Amino acid sequence: MSVQTPVEPAAAGPTRATAAPVQKAPKDRRAGIGRVVAWATLVLIMLVTLFPFYWMLRTALSNGTQLATDPSSPLPVGFTFGAFERVLGLSTTAEAQAQGGSGAAIDFWLYLLNSLLVATLITAGQVFFGAMAAYAFARLRWPGRDLVFFVFLTALMVPPIFTQLPNFLLMRDLGLLNTYAAIVLPFFFMTPFAVFFLRQFFLGIPREVEEAAVLDGAGTVRRFFRVIAPMASGPLITLAILQYIQAWNEYFWPLLVASDRSVRVLTVGLGVFRSQTPQGTPDWAGLMAATLLAALPIVVLFAVFSRRIVDSIGFSGIK
């Protein structure tokens, strides 16, 4: 659509970086009150954004049984790493219970491993097959191409819940319930978004690049793997990060098809952990330690790739 061009090649980090600074710091005009208010608002927004993260950490470092004695203390109450030890299964049942834990094993490591496995498989499949399909849609000529692409795009409109109910039955009929395959398969071969995202980038690569390879007698497969895919490594990585985050955070689908302990992913595990103490006070310190640990891989990913992620979000919305 109209806004496409300027944001075009996915995550055009460098391009934009060179364009932006020119108009940066617009000559401090009327530095007065307006600017102060604007900055104050921005700082306030950042505080509202960050405070819950701090509170999560503060609670996780508290002693569960003492937490209620000083609910508004800005620092951890009865500072201890006990909650983390509890979650990671490093403390004995007696120790855990003394600090307000249920004593029940959380199997954090198992869930973590499951989440890693599932998110990695989903991402790898999606990016690989998505890239292949995007290549066919962007750079190969074949009859019916635009029609097929349009049909693909309409899948973007179907609300997941609508396909998830029948997909659940499909998994049941295939005998795949409570297997990794059930969690992974529906996302493995394609998501409309992945195809769309990469096609957009492939379209931008000039024809001549491939012409040379054609003259050397390279077929489509060779051209795709040797020429196009390497040129697109930036967008491929961007897409991989975005899809990894999404796969990692998915809750509904794994809850439906794989709630069994052995294949339970972290999001589902946290939900179970929360409901383990329906009456009485939940083990808040333990719960916050677990949520913090569950969020950690994504936060680390973000710390490494923040610029790429931040830039690609602008692209992903403007379709």
Next chain:
Amino acid sequence: MTAGTTSPPRTAPAPARAPRRSGEGLAAVGFIAPALLGFAVFYFWPTLRGLWFSLTEYDFFSRPRFVGLDNYARMASDETFWNAMKVTVQYVAINIVVQTVLAVLIAVLLQRVTRSVFVRSVVVLPFLISNVVVALLFYWMLDAQIGIVNAAITGLGLDAIPFFGEQDWVVPTIALVNVWRHMGYTALLVFAGLMTIPEGLYEAGRVDGASEWRMFWSITLPLLRPVLALVLVITVTGSFQVFDTVAVTTSGGPGDASRVIQYYIFDLAFQRLEFGYAAAVSVVLFAILAVVAFVQLRLTRANESDLA
């Protein structure tokens, strides 16, 4: 990942035999075969099947029994359904209005005050955390007895608020929790739109002595309209499908006060084993989302197609 660059196309069937340029059609089949398979099995077929199930009575165990439009007729007089509709619309209204206003505010600040990547990273941080974590975090912070928010409220001499425990509070609470998670993300989408507005317009406005306020209303907002409409399609259709937060915090309660439509579908299918009826309700949700998207796209006159 880039693993694809070195490994051979494992599943790509026979046509990968590298036909020269004339055989592109054949090669194309090989390239889209996996995606097409995924599409057919996990999107297309379930869509048809879902429509069929919505016309049946099905409890997972016995065979589906065709009942025509009975499920749809039943919906008309199903109070829980209408309540779920009402609750969902309330949720969407609060969520979208607050989120859009805040997102535009943040986006404009990001553009006019600072373009620092660090600031942008901070505001988008909540979006990276899963719904489940966010729900648990706020469930704790908003706890009626020892949550920090109520500690602050009672500290001011006011009465504690049972955020998740009372009919009138629960939907706005869930809506605002999700605003917290999504506003930064939405702000970045709007921000990307803002970056397409030529700086020259602001220069001109400044020469004419227009205030920042004035420029926002006369330049930014009108030029932002198409982007904003598009962002709205994404966020509205997304927020109609709220589930995770409800499932983790209230399970639809108290009473039916937070039983949003998607939770109701889940409830029908997996707790009450009324699969056919659940499918029918999801058809209605589908229809609503389609209409919303259609109307909004129409309003933006987004008639240029994405097809090359």
